[in-house]
Amino acid sequence: MVRLSFTPALALLLSLPLTVRAAPPATEPEKAAPPHQTWSFDGPLGQFDQKSLQRGFTVYSQVCSACHGMRSVTYNDLSGIGLSRQALTDLAHAKQVPGPPDSMGQPTMRPGLPDDHLRSPFPNEAAAAAMMGGVAPPDQSRLAAIHPHGADWLYAFLTGYHMPPPPGAPVVPGKFYNDWADGHLVGMPPPLMNGAVQFADGTPATVAQQARDVTTFLVWASDPHRTTRHRVGLYVFAYLSGLLVLAIAWKRKIWNRAKTRTTQDADD
């Protein structure tokens, strides 16, 4: 009976062309996932490695920040990678940021303060695009969070340049071959070189090491409270587990009474 009443509607439905609605842009064939690396910050209890974060910041400030902004992060936030109050104040102070207009109404510059956001290399996106060959370098505040497989992809990308490009690859002036770029071509020249930076802790600055450290730093920048979050989460869980045991004991005690409860003893 029920099935019968469905049949005409079903036929009607099936006869409709299946592509009446404009189909959304055809999804690209699933790109291969970048090779998985072991990261100390991975997983539900992962923690950032402070040494690696600080080396990563060295790479960021000497290499990446020449073209990429990180506008959501303040100098103060860098205490999260273990920078001392003095160090980050000095760091901020060394930068010149726009200040209030002077008495003649002319724009001024002032030294940066810890509460200032990391200075972007370009005054705005249009200027960045104009200077960088049409595409503005993406802001790195949430780069690792936005990109699928953030950390693994960043590492694969940073170590994925081929100079010269493999035979048969398209050659476009001003573009560089990278295994992990869209269409294998990217406007950014290989940013890392062996020994191009020096790490304060004496770690040899190979490309792989720099890529690893700057990836760690970028993941931190996109999720700066991860270590704290995981630690607080553990405390909360321990507390809730204890509370649950007590609550179960209380409930058992009370519900045992229900078995023997007669109708009229409404009050204890």
Add this chain to the structure above:
Amino acid sequence: MKHPETQDHTSAPAAFSGGFAGWMEQRLPIFSAFRKEYVDFPMPRNLNWLWNFGAILVVVLLLMLATGTFLAMNYTPTSAEAFFSTEAIDRQLSGGWLLRGMHVTGASLFLAALYIHLFRGLYYGSYKAPRELLWLSGLVLLVMVMGTAFAGYVLPWGQMSYWGADVMTKAVGAIPVVGSALEHVLTGGDHLGDVFLHRVFVLHFIMAFLVVGVVGLHVACVHITKSGNPLGREPKGPQDTLPFHPYYTSKDLIGLIVFAMVFSALLFFWPGLLTEPANYAPADPLHTPADIEPEWYFLPFYGLLQSVPSKFGGLLAAASAILVLFALPWLDQSPVRSARFRPACRLGLAGLVMAFILLAAVGKHHATGEWMLIGRLAGLYYFGFFLVLLPLVSRREKAQLQAASPTTSEGDA
């Protein structure tokens, strides 16, 4: 503690005869009312764990109001600043990551708990007489919460916020006759900008508190009709009930703690399960994301929207999916409440849950290719269940019951 119980409600019970409580009692009897509704209130003995979600929802709602108030103090509803003020909450505001994490997790789990609560009502026939108003007020709450959640998702003004709002306002614009006017009222201009964002912010805020008001009505309804139960038969007397406190306070507490553990696991350890990465990029009206997708709790409706080959038709289907629930107390005329005693209905409900999940998958895949067909079949089943299957089954059940015992009155199966 033995108190001579006075049955006369006009005079204060002995417990509140002296001191401040007694003074209050003669003016505004909140203490005795609280005792009547939340301590001695008779609850069926046989409630299972699905009956925990009402209390859970109340607690999550309070959490949302508390965290939302502090978020609002640090949020700037302008298209230039919304994204960055949200970033500042997440990064620089002391404890802001926790505040926002709770609000985001709370939004998702509020809807999750609401769906379970709704399913409980469907399965055990909580919408049947005398609980029609309870059901209707609950559905009003569902609609309001969905609106609030949507408005809330727009506020961070990330890419998904913006483009989700774009899809939504255009869908509203597709309504014949009043559509474009309505769209204009929502957006306040020809593009989504400051005016729109400010309206959405105020709406989100107001709706949240209106929800509290309707929750008050909803709870009042349940205190008049009393709680339903898994058997669907009303308790025959005190031997079938237990006072709310301490029996159900202790049981609700366990449910709440287990829920809090799920909540914390998502908040602290797997926040990525509930957040959309694309929304960490600021709204860019010039750059459409490859994949515009709502939060998971809207996916079934999004699936319906996309399975119908017309903008307005899709909107109508998605809206009807909720509207049809309002008619449920009158579509299902069977005197049997609980699906435990309705094998056909139980099977149908399992199919309904399946169809709902399938529609979510369809929404996730944008109803492309074979998903379009699956979406239409699932949608057809969804409406078929309420409009065809349930009325037919309930009519048959009614006839069978009357044949079995013509003298039995309604209510007891």
